[in-house]
Amino acid sequence: MSGTLNKVMLIGHTGDEIKMHYFEGGGSIGRFPLATNETYTNRTTGERVSNTEWHNIVMRNKAAEICEKYLKKGDKIYIEGRLKTRKWQDDQGRDRYSTEIQCTEFTFLTPKGEGGAMPPDSSSAPAKEQVHTSQPQVEEPIGEEDDDLPF
Amino acid sequence: MSGTLNKVMLIGHTGDEIKMHYFEGGGSIGRFPLATNETYTNRTTGERVSNTEWHNIVMRNKAAEICEKYLKKGDKIYIEGRLKTRKWQDDQGRDRYSTEIQCTEFTFLTPKGEGGAMPPDSSSAPAKEQVHTSQPQVEEPIGEEDDDLPF
Amino acid sequence: MSGTLNKVMLIGHTGDEIKMHYFEGGGSIGRFPLATNETYTNRTTGERVSNTEWHNIVMRNKAAEICEKYLKKGDKIYIEGRLKTRKWQDDQGRDRYSTEIQCTEFTFLTPKGEGGAMPPDSSSAPAKEQVHTSQPQVEEPIGEEDDDLPF
Amino acid sequence: MSGTLNKVMLIGHTGDEIKMHYFEGGGSIGRFPLATNETYTNRTTGERVSNTEWHNIVMRNKAAEICEKYLKKGDKIYIEGRLKTRKWQDDQGRDRYSTEIQCTEFTFLTPKGEGGAMPPDSSSAPAKEQVHTSQPQVEEPIGEEDDDLPF
DNA sequence: TTTT
DNA sequence: TTTT
Numbered sequence: 001m002s003g004t005l006n007k008v009m010l011i012g013h014t015g016d017e018i019k020m021h022y023f024e025g026g027g028s029i030g031r032f033p034l035a036t037n038e039t040y041t042n043r044t045t046g047e048r049v050s051n052t053e054w055h056n057i058v059m060r061n062k063a064a065e066i067c068e069k070y071l072k073k074g075d076k077i078y079i080e081g082r083l084k085t086r087k088w089q090d091d092q093g094r095d096r097y098s099t100e101i102q103c104t105e106f107t108f109l110t111p112k113g114e115g116g117a118m119p120p121d122s123s124s125a126p127a128k129e130q131v132h133t134s135q136p137q138v139e140e141p142i143g144e145e146d147d148d149l150p151f
Numbered sequence: 152m153s154g155t156l157n158k159v160m161l162i163g164h165t166g167d168e169i170k171m172h173y174f175e176g177g178g179s180i181g182r183f184p185l186a187t188n189e190t191y192t193n194r195t196t197g198e199r200v201s202n203t204e205w206h207n208i209v210m211r212n213k214a215a216e217i218c219e220k221y222l223k224k225g226d227k228i229y230i231e232g233r234l235k236t237r238k239w240q241d242d243q244g245r246d247r248y249s250t251e252i253q254c255t256e257f258t259f260l261t262p263k264g265e266g267g268a269m270p271p272d273s274s275s276a277p278a279k280e281q282v283h284t285s286q287p288q289v290e291e292p293i294g295e296e297d298d299d300l301p302f
Numbered sequence: 303m304s305g306t307l308n309k310v311m312l313i314g315h316t317g318d319e320i321k322m323h324y325f326e327g328g329g330s331i332g333r334f335p336l337a338t339n340e341t342y343t344n345r346t347t348g349e350r351v352s353n354t355e356w357h358n359i360v361m362r363n364k365a366a367e368i369c370e371k372y373l374k375k376g377d378k379i380y381i382e383g384r385l386k387t388r389k390w391q392d393d394q395g396r397d398r399y400s401t402e403i404q405c406t407e408f409t410f411l412t413p414k415g416e417g418g419a420m421p422p423d424s425s426s427a428p429a430k431e432q433v434h435t436s437q438p439q440v441e442e443p444i445g446e447e448d449d450d451l452p453f
Numbered sequence: 454m455s456g457t458l459n460k461v462m463l464i465g466h467t468g469d470e471i472k473m474h475y476f477e478g479g480g481s482i483g484r485f486p487l488a489t490n491e492t493y494t495n496r497t498t499g500e501r502v503s504n505t506e507w508h509n510i511v512m513r514n515k516a517a518e519i520c521e522k523y524l525k526k527g528d529k530i531y532i533e534g535r536l537k538t539r540k541w542q543d544d545q546g547r548d549r550y551s552t553e554i555q556c557t558e559f560t561f562l563t564p565k566g567e568g569g570a571m572p573p574d575s576s577s578a579p580a581k582e583q584v585h586t587s588q589p590q591v592e593e594p595i596g597e598e599d600d601d602l603p604f
Numbered sequence: 605t606t607t608t
Numbered sequence: 609t610t611t612t
Contacts, residue, residue, distance in 0.1 A: 002188060002189075002190060002409055002611095002612075003162070003188075003227070003409050003410060003411060003611070003612070004161075004163045004164070004186075004187040004188050004409070004610095004611075004612095005160060005161055005162035005163070005187065005229075005380060005409065006161060006163075006164050006187040006189065006204060006206075007159070007160045007161070008158070008159050008160075009156060009159075009160070009232065009462065010156055010157060010158070010234075010287035011154070011155050011156035011157075011464075011531060011560070011562070012155045012156070012157075013155070035155075036155040036156065036157040036234075037153060037154075037155050038153075038155075038157065038233070039153060053157060053233075053234060053235060054236065055157075055234060055237065060514060076154070076562070078156075078307060080330060082189075082204075083159065083161075083187075083204060083206060083234075083250075084204060085204065085205065085250070094231075096247075097248075097249075098248075099234075099236070107304055107305050107306065107307065107464070108304075109305060109464070109529070109562055112563065149183045153560055153561075154560050154561060154562060155560065156531060156560065157459060160311065162313075162380060162409070162411070163610070163612045164609095164610035164612095165609085165610065165612080166609035166610045166611095167609055167610085171413070184609060184610080185610080186609070186610040186611070187610090187611095188610085188611070188612080190612095203609090203610075203611090205609075205610085206611075224609080224610075225609095225610055225611070226610090227411070227610090229313060229458060258313070258455055258456050258457070258458065259455075259456060260313070260411055262413065262607095262608090263608075304490060304491075304492060305464070305490075305529070306462035306464050306465045306466070306488075306489040306490050306491075307462060307463055307489065307531075308463060308465075308489040308491065308506060308508075309462045309463070310460070310461050310462075311458060311461075311462070312457075312458055312459060312460070312536075313457050313458035314457045314458070314459075314606070314607080315457070315605095315606035315607045315608095316605085316606065317605030317606045317607095318544055318605055318606085334605095335605060335606080337457075337605070337606040337607070338457040338458065338459040338536075338606090338607095339456075339457050339606085339607070339608080340455075340457075340459065340535075341455060345521065354605090354606075354607090355535075355536060355537060355538065356538065357459075357536060358605075375605080375606075376605095376606055377606090377608070378456070378567070378606090378607075380458075384491075384506075385461065385463075385506060385508060385536075385552075386506060387506065387507065389550070392538070398549075399550075399551075400550075401504075401536075401538070401552035402606080413611095413612090414612075416466045432608090440594060452501070455607090455608075456607070457606095457607075579606070
């Protein structure tokens with residue numbers, strides 16, 4: 001079914017490095033926290049309010065491995081993904097819920113080269129086996145035949 | 152602080168009508184669940200998988216009141232907003248977290264007129280006091296002076 | 303290069319059916335116009351203003367063919383894509399530019415079944431060879447292994 | 454009318470400083486070019502292809518003035534806006550069209566402080582008279598009363 | 605050229 | 609708890 005949309009777009013700073021978990025079959029999953037900020041002036045008190053929101057980012061396979069290599073704590077990153085709320089049981093057997101952003105695209109926004117290990121073009125390396133968990137500009141290689149055709 | 156982005160865009164169906172709460176000062180808040188669906192073919196088993204994801208939508212003031220009047224259970228709606236995770240205590244005093252989408256814009260997608268109470272243009276009524284909780288096309292009335300000027 | 307984002311998200315009504323062009327190699331391309339509307343109250347005159355904006359949508363391969371089959375003039379559709387400005391020469395040899403939205407994802411929003419030819423699940427048919435020109439919920443089949451794992 | 458969506462989200466680098474135009478009534482408009490990049494590997498030839506796409510950004514009033522002060526050529530910026538195609542006549546009286554992005558929100562992504570004139574918090578200064586042409590995190594000051602209430 |  |  002469909003006719004629905006589930007999309008999240010974040011620009012924020014990582015609160016930690018990615019924590020990886022490798023599957024036997026060769027797959028992998030990684031998680032890290034991402035912080036976004038909001039500031040506004042409270043209309044009643046007139047004071048400046050500042051809030052930080054933390055998001056649970058989940059990446060898989062190639063994308064996760066690229067982040068393991070190149071994404072450092074504090075880096076700025078653009079994340080696109082889908083909201084997913086996982087259900088789990090706490091130690092008392094109670095249902096608990098945790099909302100995550102399953103990343104489908106990302107792009108590094110921290111300028112490179114300052115002693116970092118990042119190669120010139122790593123931020124746009126395609127995530128091959130899992131096409132969608134990668135760079136926006138990378139995974140949609142539309143238009144190879146033409147774009148010059150007169151129609 | 153800033154330089155960050157926290158944006159959610161959903162198209163889904165409401166699982167219930169909006170539950171309103173009115174503040175003494177005149178403000179109001181409303182909540183309703185929104186369902187999005189995803190289907191894909193499991194590559195290993197080849198079977199068709201279908202998942203429903205539920206989102207907690209939060210609206211305020213004018214926007215909430217428009218939804219109270221016109222949004223019915225099962226309606227399709229576009230929601231734009233921000234992710235916010237609220238912390239609360241359960242009856243055992245344990246910290247619990249609930250992630251919500253604070254709606255900043257919306258537009259009704261269910262065709263009207265089939266016996267509905269919706270006025271011709273209600274889906275684009277501006278939410279005055281809270282400019283951002285309204286229709287995309289309504290709140291950004293950019294460009295009244297020109298758009299024909301030669302520059 | 304990368305570290306950039308080029309994303310367009312539209313909900314509108316098609317102004318015409320898709321015009322297809324088939325390549326010899328088996329590929330195809332299709333184009334159709336999409337209308338979005340905006341209404342607002344002119345603050346100076348107080349009058350209600352209504353504008354229609356027309357967008358040039360470009361689809362390829364599987365996605366284009368799905369639209370050729372099922373998308374009718376006047377249908378409502380969600381389109382996600384990238385902006386691309388094409389350069390061409392008019393009959394006087396002057397440079398002309400045309401901005402298009404190269405569709406990477408879409409989902410039909412017009413309710414089906416009213417005499418339409420649309421099969422139950424066509425709106426979520428995956429665009430195989432070109433993974434990204436398809437349904438949002440379809441192309442990102444993240445998470446087949448787990449989502450129940452305790453980490 | 455409504456029930457439609459017209460949204461563009463870009464992260465790119467400015468190709469020039471903003472060109473301002475001031476109206477007599479006190480309003481202002483500014484324009485600058487923004488570059489986004491895409492790279493992919495041509496499947497047929499196997500060669501790496503790199504394209505730059507240029508976008509015409511239009512800002513108004515407070516937002517334009519903030520960019521005039523603080524946005525430098527080459528800076529990275531997040532732009533959110535609406536697509537609008539303007540019609541104009543060339544010197545031969547022919548109809549010409551130019552597609553622009555009318556900015557509704559933005560956030561600076563270039564790290565500050567490197568000799569720049571940018572104050573610590575300028576990137577989140579609210580654009581008062583025109584609420585929507587400003588920072589994402591600024592213009593939607595939802596939730597001043599509570600967020601701790603038990604419902 | 606769409607839709608409400 | 610929605611929808612197709």
